[in-house]
Amino acid sequence: xxxxxxxxLDGSKAAPSYTFISDTDTGLYWVSSGIIGVVINGVEVSRFxxxxxxxxxxxxxxxxxxxxxxxxxxxxxxxxSGQITTVNTTLNAAAETGFxxxxxxxxxxxxxxxxxxSGATANxxxxxxxxxxxxxxxxxxxxxxxxxxxEALVINFRILRGVAN
Numbered sequence: 001x002x003x004x005x006x007x008x009l010d011g012s013k014a015a016p017s018y019t020f021i022s023d024t025d026t027g028l029y030w031v032s033s034g035i036i037g038v039v040i041n042g043v044e045v046s047r048f049x050x051x052x053x054x055x056x057x058x059x060x061x062x063x064x065x066x067x068x069x070x071x072x073x074x075x076x077x078x079x080x081s082g083q084i085t086t087v088n089t090t091l092n093a094a095a096e097t098g099f100x101x102x103x104x105x106x107x108x109x110x111x112x113x114x115x116x117x118s119g120a121t122a123n124x125x126x127x128x129x130x131x132x133x134x135x136x137x138x139x140x141x142x143x144x145x146x147x148x149x150x151e152a153l154v155i156n157f158r159i160l161r162g163v164a165n
Contacts, residue, residue: 008030013037062079063079070089071089071091072098072099077103084155085153085155086154090150093149097140098130103159105159108132112160113160114139116153118154119153123145124145125144125153126142126144127139128140141153
């Protein structure tokens with residue numbers, strides 16, 4: 001301790017300044033003047049400034065994966081947000097199909113938000129999540145166009161962390 005208060009090293013994402021003995025890559029570190037970063041398993045999950053808290057996207061939180069084989073094939077992407085590109089196999093008019101996203105970050109109390117990023121004919125698909133479990137969620141796709149479609153859809157997702165009572 002010095003005369004101006006308690007001091008610590010700046011730290012980094014990989015080695016935060018304030019950490020736990022049994023978990024040395026989880027804690028707080030100095031990002032820059034007036035900014036404190038929160039790190040979990042070496043990944044920055046939020047920042048605090050005089051303006052409040054932010055979640056910095058593009059710093060290890062997002063990812064991308066391309067589906068193989070057909071539109072029912074499971075994909076694996078353990079990120080808090082990302083893009084899933086489906087295979088361009090045919091989805092018949094009024095047909096519904098789905099696939100599992102294996103994601104080790106998903107908890108049973110989370111909410112998954114989806115949007116159709118690109119690759120789709122406008123107003124032709126409905127997307128939804130019909131199941132969320134520990135380590136995965138299931139996306140359903142419905143072709144509402146009235147025509148058979150063979151498009152590689154780019155689906156954006158974001159995990160909203162839920163809490164249990």
